[in-house]
Amino acid sequence: MxxxxxxxxxxxxxxxxxxxxxxxxxxxxxxxxxxxxxxxxxxxxxxxxxxxxxxxxxxxxxxxxxxxxxxxxxxxxxxxxxxxxxxxxxxxxxxxxxxxxxxxxxxxxxxxxxxxxxxxxxxxxxxxxxxxxxxxxxxxxxxxxxxxxxxxxxxxxxxxxxxxCVYTDVDRRYYHSNAGLPASVQYAEINIRPGYQKLCGKKALDYVRFRHADSDLVRAARQQDFLRQAKDQxxxxxxxxxxxxxxxxxxxxxxxxxxxxxxxxxxxxxxxxxxxxxxxxxxxxxxxxxxxxxxxxxxxxxxxxxxxxxxxxxxxxxxxxxKRAAHKQHSKRSHRSRTRVPTLLVNVARANKDLVAPSAAKHSLGFPIYYPTRATSAARPSNVDSPRLYTIRDRADKPHRAYRLVYIQSEIEGQYYGIEGTDWRTPPLLSHPTGHRTIDGRRLLLFREGERLRTVAWRTSRAVYWVSNTLGNSLTNDQMIGIAATATRVKKHR
Structure with a gap:
């Protein structure tokens, strides 16, 4: 064995x-x-x-x-x-x-x-x-x-x-190489970059069984999240x-x-x-x-x-x-329009604009990059493969451009949340919203997992964007909605 x-x-x-x-x-x-x-x-x-x-x-x-x-x-x-x-x-x-x-x-x-x-x-x-x-x-x-x-x-x-295969919303970079390491400290190699992508065979197995630098609870949450996406697809x-x-x-x-x-x-x-x-x-x-x-x-x-x-x-x-009764009440609340942006977030507009502006200027995705102007007080941008600009192929093998921004909520607890944008307007992830809310004219699609929001998305004429919660759903619903409602596009200078 x-x-x-x-x-x-x-x-x-x-x-x-x-x-x-x-x-x-x-x-x-x-x-x-x-x-x-x-x-x-x-x-x-x-x-x-x-x-x-x-x-x-x-x-x-x-x-x-x-x-x-x-x-x-x-x-x-x-x-x-x-x-x-x-x-x-x-x-x-x-x-x-x-x-x-x-x-x-x-x-x-x-x-x-x-x-x-x-x-x-x-x-x-x-x-x-x-x-x-x-x-x-x-x-x-x-x-x-x-x-x-x-x-x-x-x-x-x-x-x-x-x-x-299963399209999976990968929260961060997963990487390990045994090159140059003695056998006593070697473990399963992995190289999966952040962002929404199709995982097949060995890569899917590597992703769900990754165990180093993770707690049992985070690993179980990642496996459960993969199963949930597999069942839906x-x-x-x-x-x-x-x-x-x-x-x-x-x-x-x-x-x-x-x-x-x-x-x-x-x-x-x-x-x-x-x-x-x-x-x-x-x-x-x-x-x-x-x-x-x-x-x-x-x-x-x-x-x-x-x-x-x-x-x-x-x-x-x-x-x-x-219970179904609780769900019905919850659904009514989720469809109610609100114009007030939830609080409990800090202003990070300047820092995040400086983070994504070079990528936006250097590469043309064919659609604008939206970045968060508000973040949780504990969050900080990841400097590992973020921002990531890449191509994803749908089930008909048609290529679509995409980008991913990764934010570290708690590195010790393995909690990362992200912002994604793509010109693939119908990814499986966004197939079944559980509600919606409109804030300052932006119609947000809500995707709940139990009482917590797993994903909050919005559409424009050229692309679709979403905020992904951490594997443990550690961001509150107000924080998820606030980040999505206040995200703004990078304006290119002519």
Whole structure:
């Protein structure tokens, strides 16, 4: 096993969850193909060796799925290679909510494992397989689980490769070269520049699994952001065209509880997914507290703890945190016009004009460069590959000019936000605004992720522009709107 393989399994497990969601939660156009395939899938999907006590499901009612990602089946474990769950994830499908929610439980979380005492939660799989893992999760969170699916990583890597490239809003420069470094300090090489771009194959993998100089939370946010963009871009026709291969990969790469691996059980899940089709996928953050400790023999140990009250609040957010009524009220507010520019920003007009003016004078994009005249008090411009002027190609391979400005909100926390402009007027990123607001005559398109704005965009006659929040959505909604509303164009001197 190479040093990168455990990381790769962890990343591709997240793609496994994303791949499953992309199949189940695609628009209604794929529903017919999905229903026709139910009997075939139910007949072929392997059943878990253990009889796990999941909660019965009722037609049309919400369901909670427990997905386990492991490198080998529990029945294939041996004394030298104990099978551990690399990732434990819960998925909530509820047609009464405005989003499908995900909750990842840190594998290094120390908790009570029934019958074995206090240990990291991923050891439950090696001690008692999916059955003990399910019991541990239920006692930790106090929730009911309707189905459990065990995922093997290799198959879903093939599924993601099959479904193609993803246009991704890259927040900053990612670079590392091992040239001239001793083997002891070498790690995965990467060279991805900032800006909206198409990531394929190895580059996509390099981007989502990048781990150096990042915390676990930032890395998880980057992976989740990539999955969100992938889900939005994979078309119904692509899923239908690859239906046979996807079903083959799915049935060879998963095991399910006996209730799900039946025609009626699978049909209920797929029908529920059809009702939930089109819902955004929302990540609920587990309230992890990272601890560094030392064992009695002097060995350092890193693990995660969580406050029980915070866990209870997180569970409520996972189960009930996306109510439709709240969404409707939110939508009304988001469509209301306002002329007042939000405050809590500092004036950076002169500095940013001086930053972008040389690039604007030297290169002709065919459309104006807009730069921010307001910024957060903590922000500073990045001097690494920013400003970046480049060309991006759409799916028809037509070239479009673009530029990216990168701002460091918190280098220690890995938080960068950006300003992008391009003459590609219909990038996938801007396909589905959740609202709009007009300030001083500028119509802003709003793109929300939960309560926070992920992107704020505006159009001109020649181009489209947007402000991208940090991976952790650390900029407030007022800050995002204020930056977009006060951005101004560089005027060329004749």
């Amino acid at each position: 190479t040093p990168d393989e455990p990381r790769e399994r962890s990343v591709w497990w997240k793609f496994a969850a994303g791949g499953l969601l992309m199949v189940l939660l695609t628009a209604a156009a794929t529903a017919t193909a999905g229903l026709l395939a139910i009997k075939d899938v139910a007949d072929r999907i392997p059943k878990l060796a253990q009889d796990v006590p999941v909660e019965p499901t009722k037609p049309g009612k919400p369901q909670t799925l427990l997905l386990l990602g492991s490198d080998r089946r529990y029945v294939d474990r041996n004394s030298k290679n104990a099978a551990r769950s690399d990732t434990i994830m819960l998925i909530r499908l509820d047609p009464g909510q405005e989003a499908t929610t995900l909750l990842s439980i840190p594998r290094d979380l120390k908790t009570e494992i029934p019958g074995y005492g206090y240990d990291k939660i991923n050891s439950a799989y090696s001690l008692g397989g999916p059955k003990l893992t399910l019991r541990t999760v239920k006692e930790l969170l106090g929730i009911k689980v309707n189905h459990i699916i065990n995922v093997n990583f290799s198959g879903f890597r093939k599924a993601v490769d099959l479904l193609g 994979i078309s119904s026709s692509s899923l239908i065209n690859h239906r046979g291969k996807l079903i083959d990969i799915f049935t060879k790469s998963t095991e399910a509880d006996k209730q799900l691996a039946t025609v009626s059980g699978l049909e209920r899940l797929v029908k529920l997914a059809i009702f939930s089709a089109g819902h955004p996928v929302r990540q609920v953050t587990f309230p992890a507290q990272f601890v560094k400790d030392t064992l009695p023999d002097g060995t350092p140990e890193d693990y995660v703890t969580a406050d029980p009250a915070a866990v209870s609040a997180t569970v409520q957010q996972f189960l009930h945190g996306a």
